[in-house]
Amino acid sequence: MQKQLLTAFLVVTTSVLYPQSPAPNILVVLTDDMGYADLSVHNQEADVRTPNIDRLARSGALCTAGYITAPQCIPSRAGLLSGRYQQRYGLDHNGTIPLPLTEKLIPERLKDAGYATGMAGKWHLEPNHQQEEWIREHLPELAEKKTFVPSDIPDKMKRAYRSDRRGFDDVFEGYINNYLTNYTLAGEDKETSAENIPDYRLDIQTEAALSFIRRHKEEPFFYYLSYFAPHVPLEAPSKYLDRFPGEMPERRRHCLAMLSAVDDGVGRVQDLLAELGLTENTLVFFISDNGAPLKMIKEDITLDFKGGAWDGSLNTPFIGEKGMLSEGGIHVPFVVSWSGTIPAGQRYDHPVSSLDVAATSLAAAGLPTAKELDGKNLLPHLNGTTTSAPHKYLFWRFWEQIAVRSGNYKYLRVGGREFLFDVTTDEHETNNLLGEHPRKARKLARKLDRWTQSLKNPGVPGNPNQSETQWYDFYFPKTED
Structure with missing residues (x-):
């Protein structure tokens, strides 16, 4: 009875602080290897154009001191989705372990509040051949091998770690053209299976988000739109490349084109939310998973090289790059918007973290605070309820x-x-x-x-x-x- 009364109190308190009906939708847009400079509202580089993400920033809070928990994709994504420092469960870097099945993720928590959940794009949290610690524990028969290849890990061992087993009801998980899906871009249910889709990867990921929103417009939803951009391999169709004529490194041109595709997608999502009357009932985060990989000298290697290289993105004005704990590696674009709840036009200068996405989402949904989370609920800080900084450290x-x-x-x-x-x-x-x-x-x-x-x-x-x-x-x- 006491637990029921406490839960009821928290729900009522939350509804007073963040009055929305029904419970707000929550959308997390995550880019991949996008530097701080490549959000044009930051006014760092003259050639970048992201008008729709800028519009999102102006509708809420542009967090000028936004951080992620690691300068590398797997630990960064694990920290965001779990709301806990990923070192607490041993996922310090790409070569350690997959996201443990014992960690409760944001979508799993929100399902307790009746949310529909979905994701599109990059996942990258299942076991992979670089994770020697996990391999040696779970595949002792490979102990004598000095190096591992992707085929060393059976698909059946990866399956439990995929997005549709980690709290996401609707999934469109993939990088370029191959996707694990259980719904179609037309919005129909389908058996979970791998599917090859011959279209541009970023347009596919946008269409998957739009399809999900239409499918679940009548109920509260959580969606994780994990764009695979501007991470290498760099590629973009002419409709985006033609927006950036003139002399420049080709890697820079392709990066700008890919981010323009992401920006178009964010604009289309905003427009659909407005069309459905959901703008004032949707909390939106826009974050990059780490800073840009400059490879120090930003060499314009030909695009036929598909491996690790400068992705064309920039970290101006910060020092360093992906892989470093300098600002260039961990200080990233970070926007939080909730029209009618978070006052528009803010530049919020206190440090915030990707850890805060989980705590903020739970508070917005009216769920009790989870004490094991390391993040903070940003809503009272962004709506003026308190002037204190969310984090002391x-x-x-x-x-x-x-x-x-x-x-x-x-x-x-x-x-x-x-x-x-x-x-x-x-x-x-x-x-x-x-x-x-x-x-x-x-x-x-x-x-x-x-x-x-x-x-x-x-x-x-x-x-x-x-x-x-x-x-x-x-x-x-x-x-x-």
């Missing part, structure tokens, strides 16, 4: 790097190198303040070290790997004392 541990942000300051350590930055200044990570504020640095270092003791694999990182050494020597050249 944000933490990171990735490969052999470790960092914490508190207020204006960020402490970063890789190997024996330490940095303290005021990331709110124009100098951000070009001015190491370690010598000026040693006590602040020590305080943040102690806080960070204590946080690492709460993780599945406790402790601080050791010696940087080859990539980290090259990056930090390039972006943070050592100076003589």
